[in-house]
Amino acid sequence: MKFTINRNAFLEELSIVQRAISSKTTIPILTGVKLVLTSEGLHLTGSNADISIESYLPVSTEKANLQIEEEGAIVLQSRFFGEIIRKLPETTFTLEVMSQNQVKITSGPAEFLVKGIDADNYPHLPVVEATNQLKIPINVLKSIISETSFAVSLHESRPILTGVHFVFSNNELLAVATDSHRLSQRIIGVMNSEEDFDIIIPGKSLLELSRSFKENEEMVEISIMENQVLFKTPSMSFYSRLLEGKYPDTNRLIPTSFNTRIEFNVPTFLAAIERASLLSHEGRNNIVKLRIDENEVMIHSNSPEIGNVQEELDYKSVSGNPLEIAFNPDYMKDALKAFGNIEIALNFIEPLRPFTIVPIDSDEQFIQLITPVRTN
Amino acid sequence: MKFTINRNAFLEELSIVQRAISSKTTIPILTGVKLVLTSEGLHLTGSNADISIESYLPVSTEKANLQIEEEGAIVLQSRFFGEIIRKLPETTFTLEVMSQNQVKITSGPAEFLVKGIDADNYPHLPVVEATNQLKIPINVLKSIISETSFAVSLHESRPILTGVHFVFSNNELLAVATDSHRLSQRIIGVMNSEEDFDIIIPGKSLLELSRSFKENEEMVEISIMENQVLFKTPSMSFYSRLLEGKYPDTNRLIPTSFNTRIEFNVPTFLAAIERASLLSHEGRNNIVKLRIDENEVMIHSNSPEIGNVQEELDYKSVSGNPLEIAFNPDYMKDALKAFGNIEIALNFIEPLRPFTIVPIDSDEQFIQLITPVRTN
Numbered sequence: 001m002k003f004t005i006n007r008n009a010f011l012e013e014l015s016i017v018q019r020a021i022s023s024k025t026t027i028p029i030l031t032g033v034k035l036v037l038t039s040e041g042l043h044l045t046g047s048n049a050d051i052s053i054e055s056y057l058p059v060s061t062e063k064a065n066l067q068i069e070e071e072g073a074i075v076l077q078s079r080f081f082g083e084i085i086r087k088l089p090e091t092t093f094t095l096e097v098m099s100q101n102q103v104k105i106t107s108g109p110a111e112f113l114v115k116g117i118d119a120d121n122y123p124h125l126p127v128v129e130a131t132n133q134l135k136i137p138i139n140v141l142k143s144i145i146s147e148t149s150f151a152v153s154l155h156e157s158r159p160i161l162t163g164v165h166f167v168f169s170n171n172e173l174l175a176v177a178t179d180s181h182r183l184s185q186r187i188i189g190v191m192n193s194e195e196d197f198d199i200i201i202p203g204k205s206l207l208e209l210s211r212s213f214k215e216n217e218e219m220v221e222i223s224i225m226e227n228q229v230l231f232k233t234p235s236m237s238f239y240s241r242l243l244e245g246k247y248p249d250t251n252r253l254i255p256t257s258f259n260t261r262i263e264f265n266v267p268t269f270l271a272a273i274e275r276a277s278l279l280s281h282e283g284r285n286n287i288v289k290l291r292i293d294e295n296e297v298m299i300h301s302n303s304p305e306i307g308n309v310q311e312e313l314d315y316k317s318v319s320g321n322p323l324e325i326a327f328n329p330d331y332m333k334d335a336l337k338a339f340g341n342i343e344i345a346l347n348f349i350e351p352l353r354p355f356t357i358v359p360i361d362s363d364e365q366f367i368q369l370i371t372p373v374r375t376n
Numbered sequence: 377m378k379f380t381i382n383r384n385a386f387l388e389e390l391s392i393v394q395r396a397i398s399s400k401t402t403i404p405i406l407t408g409v410k411l412v413l414t415s416e417g418l419h420l421t422g423s424n425a426d427i428s429i430e431s432y433l434p435v436s437t438e439k440a441n442l443q444i445e446e447e448g449a450i451v452l453q454s455r456f457f458g459e460i461i462r463k464l465p466e467t468t469f470t471l472e473v474m475s476q477n478q479v480k481i482t483s484g485p486a487e488f489l490v491k492g493i494d495a496d497n498y499p500h501l502p503v504v505e506a507t508n509q510l511k512i513p514i515n516v517l518k519s520i521i522s523e524t525s526f527a528v529s530l531h532e533s534r535p536i537l538t539g540v541h542f543v544f545s546n547n548e549l550l551a552v553a554t555d556s557h558r559l560s561q562r563i564i565g566v567m568n569s570e571e572d573f574d575i576i577i578p579g580k581s582l583l584e585l586s587r588s589f590k591e592n593e594e595m596v597e598i599s600i601m602e603n604q605v606l607f608k609t610p611s612m613s614f615y616s617r618l619l620e621g622k623y624p625d626t627n628r629l630i631p632t633s634f635n636t637r638i639e640f641n642v643p644t645f646l647a648a649i650e651r652a653s654l655l656s657h658e659g660r661n662n663i664v665k666l667r668i669d670e671n672e673v674m675i676h677s678n679s680p681e682i683g684n685v686q687e688e689l690d691y692k693s694v695s696g697n698p699l700e701i702a703f704n705p706d707y708m709k710d711a712l713k714a715f716g717n718i719e720i721a722l723n724f725i726e727p728l729r730p731f732t733i734v735p736i737d738s739d740e741q742f743i744q745l746i747t748p749v750r751t752n
Contacts, residue, residue: 080658084651089651109689110686110687112683114683115681115682272465272486306456307489307491309486310487
């Protein structure tokens with residue numbers, strides 16, 4: 001294998017596949033990045049136990065200026081190789097595999113000789129059959145991920161809850177995540193799937209996926225396999241394992257009738273919650289109280305060792321019964337951040353029943369649910 | 377005590393004194409910041425075992441818009457108090473000490489009640505006599521610090537070497553630091569001291585001092601006390617303890633005659649050293665080799681487990697005997713960074729004798745010394 005390439009174009013591809021590479025793996029070859037050069041272009045691959053990323057740089061990519069002298073393949077220790085490429089003195093470099101997997105990297109007056117590993121020893125990625133596919137815009141997928149993945153459980157005691165549940169049926173895609181204290185659910189209309197599906201994707205995989213898309217690409221193709229899902233764009237194939245098991249029926253958790261409703265502007269409400277959580281974070285119980293009266297809405301937090309905070313809230317409208325309710329302000333902060341700068345409604349039944357948060361002016365089917373805390 | 381003040385102007389002062397406050401102290405009151413309000417302005421104080429910082433905001437400071445309602449003093453837990461002030465909703469806030477050291481902080485609709493500590497329990501700062509003083513420009517002091525403090529020892533086995541040695545005599549200020557493997561020395565002319573002095577200031581104190589100066593102030597007054605040094609500007613008093621003991625005689629370490637000399641442009645040489653150190657950092661010995669021949673200068677590093685790198689260097693001029701010398705590239709990187717973007721000369725005696733690095737075109741008395749490594 002021998003090629004010359006623009007350093008920055010190469011680094012861009014490398015940094016994408018490096019997302020999948022961990023230095024902590026117990027399989028030494030997986031600390032490496034696999035390079036495969038064909039007459040059509042350069043493939044880079046990185047992988048760990050959960051995700052694999054393959055990036056593809058076609059020979060036609062102008063800014064890469066890829067000059068192929070000899071096809072071939074090699075695996076290089078990812079972190080160290082990346083550091084070398086980043087520090088090279090010129091805008092291009094040449095990489096050549098010599099005898100015994102020795103790799104020579106030259107750029108201007110600098111010449112590195114490093115040890116590579118035979119690419120035949122690198123694990124194979126799953127083969128995808130072209131059925132069970134769905135195509136959606138990347139920005140829609142990124143929204144769904146940011147709207148749901150924060151609500152997955154971080155505890156391995158119920159592994160199934162560490163994933164986001166994706167259900168496609170009746171030309172609708174539903175995504176829902178819950179850690180059993182709060183829940184976030186988003187539904188969008190999708191037109192072009194060939195079959196229905198029901199899968200659970202690890203939350204961590206989704207966050208990496210979201211960061212891996214290139215800015216200039218628009219659509220992603222989702223393919224479901226036995227234990228894997230593949231997200232494919234022209235320049236990248238992103239594989240994630242799926243979580244096995246049955247996701248709980250979350251639909252029955254979401255209440256539909258309410259006794260108290262209050263509307264807020266998100267940034268105003270969020271800033272007040274953040275102030276209140278300063279106190280709750282210092283205390284033994286991380287609790288903030290919201291009190292809704294006819295003509296006053298107050299937020300309050302108390303930490304006997306430290307002090308207390310109270311603030312009269314600026315709201316849009318309020319209706320229904322007076323109410324005092326206590327909740328974890330961190331769940332509220334996460335929920336509000338997922339909505340962004342819009343107006344929302346909080347809908348309550350009574351102090352110890354879960355309450356929902358929904359956008360006011362939107363056709364979007366986006367709902368969040370928080371379970372309150374018992375305070376006495 | 378009761379006052380109203382601009383939030384950002386207050387935060388600026390608070391962030392300066394917070395540099396001296398550690399949450400790890402064994403003296404609980406030192407996790408606090410002391411506020412003292414007089415009819416002339418607001419003093420904030422933070423302190424730990426090594427340094428104390430007092431900042432002063434006169435009532436005349438326009439952007440602070442300090443409204444004094446009642447003079448007084450209080451100590452507040454620094455980190456938590458700072459977080460509250462940062463999150464307040466309005467551009468100003470009011471702070472009032474109530475009974476039993478309860479402190480009320482109000483800003484718009486938000487009201488915090490937190491526990492303070494009686495300011496009488498806060499340790500007193502040393503009293504300074506107006507003798508033994510020296511006045512120098514802040515930018516000169518900052519240069520001296522950045523040119524020397526990186527070379528102090530980080531090991532407590534020889535505590536005296538964790539400080540920078542400052543000697544003032546004959547209207548010259550000499551600053552020198554060494555960790556016994558490398559040394560950095562800077563001399564400047566100073567005109568206005570009343571007495572000579574010879575002190576050792578902890579390197580860590582100097583780094584904090586350097587970061588604490590405000591941009592709009594020009595001169596700093598240095599006062600030497602028994603075990604302390606005070607750096608004073610109109611808005612800040614920065615106290616540091618001094619290291620006790622006798623600093624080694626570093627002057628005899630610096631050679632004055634040489635057999636080989638090579639001149640480099642700093643950024644070019646630094647980039648090559650950084651590439652070579654990629655390999656040396658991976659190996660067991662962190663060593664880079666420089667080989668100077670009549671018509672070629674090469675840098676080389678080898679790590680048997682990983683690979684090797686070599687590069688022909690771009691130099692300005694070379695003279696004297698051919699030479700091959702090995703050194704720790706991290707010391708060289710630190711030294712080069714202290715010079716900045718200029719041209720320097722390396723002066724060698726022989727492979728196992730310390731070599732010096734000096735600026736070429738400069739009247740500055742700035743010299744760095746590195747001890748080479750034996751490789752066989």
